[in-house]
Amino acid sequence: MVAVHRDWSPFVVSAPGKVILFGEHAVVYGKAAIAGSLDMRAYALVTPRTDNKARMVLPDIGVDVLFDSHTLPLLSGTELSHPSEVEALVPSSISIPEGPGRTAVLTFVYLYGCIFAESDRTTGFTLCVRSLLPVGAGLGSSAAFNVALSATLLQLTGQLQEEGVSASDSKLINQWAFHGEQVAHGTPSGIDNSVATYGGFLKYIKGEPSVNLESTHALRVLITNTNVPKSTKALVAGVRALRDRYPSVVDGILDSIDSVSTTAATLFQSTSEAEETLEQQMQDIIRINHGLLSTLGVSHASLERVREVTAARNLASKLTGAGGGGCALTLIPNGMASGDVDVVARELEAEGFHCYQTVVGGGGVAIARNVDGKATVEQWLADTMEQHNSPADGDDGNVYGRAVAGFATLPAAAIAVLKPE
Numbered sequence: 109m110v111a112v113h114r115d116w117s118p119f120v121v122s123a124p125g126k127v128i129l130f131g132e133h134a135v136v137y138g139k140a141a142i143a144g145s146l147d148m149r150a151y152a153l154v155t156p157r158t159d160n161k162a163r164m165v166l167p168d169i170g171v172d173v174l175f176d177s178h179t180l181p182l183l184s185g186t187e188l189s190h191p192s193e194v195e196a197l198v199p200s201s202i203s204i205p206e207g208p209g210r211t212a213v214l215t216f217v218y219l220y221g222c223i224f225a226e227s228d229r230t231t232g233f234t235l236c237v238r239s240l241l242p243v244g245a246g247l248g249s250s251a252a253f254n255v256a257l258s259a260t261l262l263q264l265t266g267q268l269q270e271e272g273v274s275a276s277d278s279k280l281i282n283q284w285a286f287h288g289e290q291v292a293h294g295t296p297s298g299i300d301n302s303v304a305t306y307g308g309f310l311k312y313i314k315g316e317p318s319v320n321l322e323s324t325h326a327l328r329v330l331i332t333n334t335n336v337p338k339s340t341k342a343l344v345a346g347v348r349a350l351r352d353r354y355p356s357v358v359d360g361i362l363d364s365i366d367s368v369s370t371t372a373a374t375l376f377q378s379t380s381e382a383e384e385t386l387e388q389q390m391q392d393i394i395r396i397n398h399g400l401l402s403t404l405g406v407s408h409a410s411l412e413r414v415r416e417v418t419a420a421r422n423l424a425s426k427l428t429g430a431g432g433g434g435c436a437l438t439l440i441p442n443g444m445a446s447g448d449v450d451v452v453a454r455e456l457e458a459e460g461f462h463c464y465q466t467v468v469g470g471g472g473v474a475i476a477r478n479v480d481g482k483a484t485v486e487q488w489l490a491d492t493m494e495q496h497n498s499p500a501d502g503d504d505g506n507v508y509g510r511a512v513a514g515f516a517t518l519p520a521a522a523i524a525v526l527k528p529e
């Protein structure tokens with residue numbers, strides 16, 4: 109195949125994290141789940157190189173690797189029976205890092221091999237990803253990374269349209285991001301990459317196209333990161349082992365979770381009920397969903413503490429994501445003053461947790477092309493690192509605002525594209 113070089117300008121891709129509102133774990137078994145995008149996102153700046161190498165810089169997890177493009181294998185998709193076999197394909201010149209960097213490097217080698225194999229273009233580039241999502245806390249940091257990475261590689265190989273992100277672009281990005289999630293987790297349901305690609309509020313059933321719920325209600329949530337590390341893979345395996353031992357009991361619980369999700373979808377789209385009645389019903393099913401997950405063995409003392417602290421103020425909470433630590437979500441009634449939410453958040457932070465107030469349901473993957481002929485990774489790093497590491501005195505904890513301010517190398521128009529409402 110003849111390689112075609114072409115000139116291109118730096119571009120930036122962004123993709124959101126997610127919160128699963130209802131249906132985690134059950135979604136792995138084909139039950140319905142509901143999730144929405146967060147206003148915390150991953151941002152990838154991609155700049156051209158003249159030497160045909162591929163460099164990936166991930167400052168949040170301490171990775172900086174430089175690949176000679178010709179040492180990266182091109183994969184036809186049939187060479188691996190499962191993406192987890194990718195380790196053997198990493199060029200011997202690269203030492204695979206331990207910890208979160210390990211998955212990121214394996215995913216890069218796999219997706220580069222697959223996506224570049226479908227193109228006759230070759231190009232040197234530096235990719236730098238900064239993310240506002242906590243790593244491994246259940247908010248889909250891996251999916252935001254995989255969606256940003258897939259969109260980057262598809263854009264570099266000319267497989268996306270020239271403007272915006274079309275429906276067929278999204279489909280392609282989502283498919284590759286799912287393969288990236290497989291490298292990390294083995295058997296993901298696909299809900300995280302779907303939300304990171306499409307944004308909004310989705311009802312998701314494995315193997316079916318996700319349905320945008322177009323909710324009639326703004327959903328305010330308080331997310332509490334317990335800072336307790338968890339392994340999605342181990343928790344999913346634990347539920348599977350329980351189901352193998354007690355199939356009819358566990359299937360009953362999974363069916364109940366399916367009913368919870370279906371009821372929630374109806375509530376989100378209801379136009380007949382008064383706001384307060386809806387909120388009351390939503391709180392009921394949040395409590396029920398948490399109880400069902402707890403019987404599956406995926407809660408944790410820290411998550412129960414979040415439930416107790418918020419219940420004392422008549423608020424309903426549940427774990428979100430895989431559980432076993434990670435994050436919980438608390439529904440905030442629309443009429444609740446933000447000062448009162450701050451009081452609850454301070455109580456939770458006094459327990460050693462970290463809280464984010466957010467509205468669920470913003471835009472999905474976004475691409476700002478030709479952002480700035482002079483944008484450099486070094487400048488971007490200097491700006492974003494400074495903003496991340498030294499918040500101004502009296503800062504209100506708005507990490508998102510700080511980081512966007514930190515992307516000062518980008519024109520305002522690019523920033524607007526990258527944070528779609």
Ligand SMILES: Nc1ncnc2c1ncn2[C@@H]1O[C@H](COP(=O)(O)OP(=O)(O)O)[C@@H](O)[C@H]1O
Pocket residue numbers: 166168169207208209210211212213237238239242243244245246247248249250251253292340429
């Ligand atoms: N800021 C980041 N930069 C690069 N890779 C990231 C970043 N955040 C997350 N990742 C990738 O996602 C993995 C964590 O994903 P996972 O365990 O599924 O947790 P989560 O619930 O946050 O998705 C990391 O090991 C890393 O491979």
Ligand SMILES: C[C@@](O)(CCOP(=O)(O)O)CC(=O)O
Pocket residue numbers: 131132133134135136245246247248249295296297298299300340344428429430431434
């Ligand atoms: C438990 C599960 O339903 C959600 C896991 O979410 P997270 O990895 O904690 O963000 C697994 C899945 O959907 O693949």
Ligand SMILES: [Mg+2]
Pocket residue numbers: 248249250251300
């Ligand atoms: Mg993940």
